[in-house]
Amino acid sequence: MVQANASRIVIAGGGISGLALALALKRALGADIEIILADPALSGAPRPDNRAYAIAAAARAMLEALGVWSAVEATAAPMNEMVISDSRTGDAVRPIFLTFDGEVEPGRPFAHMIEAAPLLAHLRSACESAGVVLDPRGVRRFSVDGxxxxxxxxxxxxxxxxxxxxxxxARSKLREQAGIDWVGWSYKQSGIVATIGxxxxxxxxxxxxFMPSGPFAILPLADGGTLGHRSSIVWTERTENVAPLLSLDGEDLLAEIETRFGLELGAIALETPASAYPLGYGVARSFVDSRFALLGDAAHLVHPIAGQGLNLGLKDVAALAEVIVDAARxxxxxxxxxxxEAYEKARRFDTVAMGAFMDGMNRLFSNDATPLRLARDLGLGLVDRLPGLKRFFIREAAGIGAGAPRLMRGETL
Known part of the structure; x- marks a missing residue:
């Protein structure tokens, strides 16, 4: 049976970006359009996910405009300061070379940390309330006819x-079916993630x-857990080391984490099991084709070194929703x-530039070569002494640079 409807958009993929796009379109166009969000994962409760995301200030503004932020704010932790150090794993002293702090606007931290599970749950609930069709079928294939x-x-x-x-x-089957090439590579690194009390x-x-195998990030989460306070870790490690690490018993793995985590926050505990994800870089040759568009990781994949992956995907959402809504009206x-093509023009340069920057940062910092170590530490120290440059980096990371889509400025469509 074929359902015919010219005022219908199908979104394949019920992750954060897919849900946010469905909600943005339905909130803006209402009954004038049917939005089908198709993903077998929608057949039950959201799967457990121990990842956490840095939601930049512009992404927060977008979630406010979509009416979601008030529901998730209690589970988010403001990121008021970020410090960057460069050391080896066993170093007793980890000198800080660069510090970012302050607010991008009064009362607005440059980012919040939020766990994946509550964000997904509230987005799904908001989509359901708005009238998005949450469809537990998957999309097998497609064809274009005029x-x-x-x-x-x-x-x-x-x-x-x-x-x-x-x-x-990132392994989009629909992108492959569309014949859109993917340019990318593996870093031979994996990101180990866990919640630490x-x-x-x-x-x-x-x-x-920054350590020889890659960055080890400690990211603030909302208080709670067995010890009263929590952080998320993203531990970049060479892939060949990951399976032996994850096979350790709890105490031995915690000891490995502690050598990297440090003692500044006192005793630590594993609040969730550690899991690992392969890391790589990739970008689609094109973000669009006839009646077809790529969104989020299906269009681009970047190293998590600066926590920009989801924010890039949410920028895609804001840009694609804007061009669709404007056209429909x-x-x-x-x-x-x-x-x-207007969507692709709005997003391609930003994603390629950010991906190249993240790739260069990872290659620069994921090694132990003394000349490179001296050069990068000198560079970090210089940036730390240039307030104007630091403000520029903060605003760019917060996503509030010139030309941001309307949703990223907190405006409704």
Missing amino acids: ARVEVNFTDGSVAQAALLVAADG HERPHHGRAVEH LGLDPGSLDVL
Whole structure:
């Protein structure tokens, strides 16, 4: 059976970016458009996820505009300060070379840390309340026929739509089916993530220790847990070392973490099991095709060295929602190539530039070569002594640079 509807958009992928796009479109266009969010993961409660994300100030403004922030704010921790050190694992002293602190605007920290699970749950609830169709079918394939895209679901049913958005991750099957090439590589590193309990408060301070195997980040979370205070760690490690580390018993793994975490926050405990994710860089040759658009990790993948991956995806959401809504309100076809190319123009340079910067940072800091160590420490120290440059970096990381999409400025569509 084929469902025909020219005022329908199908989004494949029920992660944060897919949910945010569905909510933005439905909130702006209401009954004028049907939004189907298709993902087998929607068939039950959200799966356990011990990751946490840095939500930049602009992304927070977007969540406020979508009416979601008030629901998740209690579970978010403001990031008031970030310090960067460069040392070896066994060094007794870790000198701080660079500190970022302050607010991008009065009362606005440059970021908040929030755990994936509550953010996903509240986005899903908001989508359901707004009238988004949360569909537990997967998208198997699609074909384009002039003014429509025919979407085939995993149960054999078919729907016609004006646009299909692939938000199905870095290994996007839909991107492959569209014939869009992917340029990228593995870092031969993995990110080990876990929630750590600690005795002393973090006071909103994030720490990034650059070590030979990669950065070890300590990111503030909302208080709670067995010791009263919590942080998330993102531990970049050479991939060949990850399986032996994760096979350690709890006490031995905690001892490995403690050598990197340090003693500044007192005794520590594992609040969640540690898990690992492979790290790499990648970017799609094109973000759009006929009646087809890529979103988030399906379009680009960056190293988590500065916590920008999700923020880039949310910028995609803001830019794509804006061009679709503007076109629909003018009576234009929201899935036409002209509309989609405006989205790609708005996002491609930013994502390629950010990806290249993150790639260069990882290559510079994930080594133990003495000349490079001296050069990078000198560079960090110089940046620390230039307040204007530091403010520029803070504002860019916060996503509030010139030309931000309207949602990223806190404006409704």
